[in-house]
Amino acid sequence: MADETYEVSEIVDELLTKKRGIKEIIKEMKNVSELMVDLAYSAILFNNNDLAEEVKGLEEEMNKLRLQIEISAMLAARTSEDASKLSGIIRVAAAAESISNAAERIADTVLRDIELHPVLKEALEEAEETVERIIVTAKSGIDGMAIKDIRDNEKYAVDILCIKRGGKWIFDPKWDVKLKTEDMVIVTGFKENVEQFKDLVK
Amino acid sequence: MADETYEVSEIVDELLTKKRGIKEIIKEMKNVSELMVDLAYSAILFNNNDLAEEVKGLEEEMNKLRLQIEISAMLAARTSEDASKLSGIIRVAAAAESISNAAERIADTVLRDIELHPVLKEALEEAEETVERIIVTAKSGIDGMAIKDIRDNEKYAVDILCIKRGGKWIFDPKWDVKLKTEDMVIVTGFKENVEQFKDLVK
Known part of the structure; x- marks a missing residue:
């Protein structure tokens, strides 16, 4: 619990020092989530642990970005009308993070050295x-x-x-x-x- | 429960009549999941209910494809070695479906007429x-x-x-x-x- 509080304050610090707006963060979440899907399928295709590790690292980054969106949205909301419009942003950030979670699960099959059926590789190769x-x-x-x-x-x-x-x-x-x-x-x-x-x- | 059994037998029929292999289905799941992410973000960007409805329709298609993969994998596994290799395919199919679920949640903000903050549109416009x-x-x-x-x-x-x-x-x-x-x-x-x-x- 103490650890978690510390992490949040670190993220708030980063938010304040970088002065990134919600727009920049949501753009990054969209880009990163799409990249992770590409990388995860490629990690299987090339049976490449490095790519799979990158996906894992990006997933941590996505957790942080989602928390930054939530904090920014709460700090930005001054009226209930504001808050209602900002709730859509929180939902999109949550969905973007779900995409990245799924990508991590794909990458995980590579990191766990699960022997994959050749058909899976063939399917991805034909992309x-x-x-x-x-x-x-x-x-x-x-x-x-x-x-x-x-x-x-x-x-x-x-x-x-x-x-x-x-x-x-x-x-x-x-x-x-x-x-x-x-x-x-x-x-x-x-x-x-x-x-x-x-x-x-x- | 009766409905669910019926649905499964329908899907098995489709599998058998179309004679599609696991490879074709996994390729389609990858393509559809990536398309859904594109469409979902575009639905928000253009506040377009038609695009959001397409995402919803595709999500149903993905559920069916996932079930077809699971059934095909079970029918294909003859030895425990086979089964172990095929389990990777079941996991990838599950992850692809999670991606499509997340896309549907994004599209859902459009269909529910949730008024979105202009910043969200701006972020997507800059892509x-x-x-x-x-x-x-x-x-x-x-x-x-x-x-x-x-x-x-x-x-x-x-x-x-x-x-x-x-x-x-x-x-x-x-x-x-x-x-x-x-x-x-x-x-x-x-x-x-x-x-x-x-x-x-x-």
Whole structure:
């Protein structure tokens, strides 16, 4: 109980210092929940523990975001009319977190080393789009490149979903963001393009 | 209770007559669950009851698909090793259905006419991609066109997520599928492209 109170006050601190509005948090919850579903299915497809671990980490982030939404909504409500309109936001945040919980359960089958039936892998393999996790190295040729240049490159034509830099996530990175050595990048696109991109940056 | 037994036997009949394998069903569950999340957020964004109703309809379809997976897995398992590998499929199906439940809860805020805070709409509006629902008419100019031609058209550049034709859904339609009058089509793409497409087919 003492622990929980401490956690909440930490989250309130973060809310106040970052000065993020409800809008930014709900946008992040939508992005993160959709990303988690992609990553979770990919974790099964590639039987990849790293991707599954990322999903687990994001699920913790989602718990925090949901609590921030609830606290922000309560602090923002001045009248009963306000409160009633804000209740929709609390519900959407709760649903977004349910999506992330389900994604975590999918990822969990990978982390628990449950041996999966080959049919499951086949079903996911036949999906048109795929997701991959790439680490930027000095030799990769994309170190220092802007997101825009990667997206517009004829050879790649992949989309950067997000970047993990020094333990922090950058979701939906702006087009002028430049990749740095040691960034972990989640790319998505048609299977052929993603494979090509992986080969090029190796 | 009698009703429930009847429903299960109906689903088994469907399984046997359609002769769909576990792979096809799990692929469909993945596609439908991801589509439902898109549609649910779009239903809020456009305050669109039709989209919300589609989400509700798809949720019922997901319940059926999950039951079909469970039944198929049980019928397919001959040894305890089989059964253990198939349990992963049952878990993934359960998680996919949880995702669809969450999407339904999001859509439900629209159907219940809960007045939403403008901030929620703003957050969703700022997303890069959007989803729209279009009815094909004889005058729309896309009646009889193949999916491929729409996707490759310079003016449109939108993606057809699925088609509802005579009460049945076609998910991830093949490139040679031709649109027909009265088809309901769910398109996705960058906001400007989808808007342009909507204007053109009106």
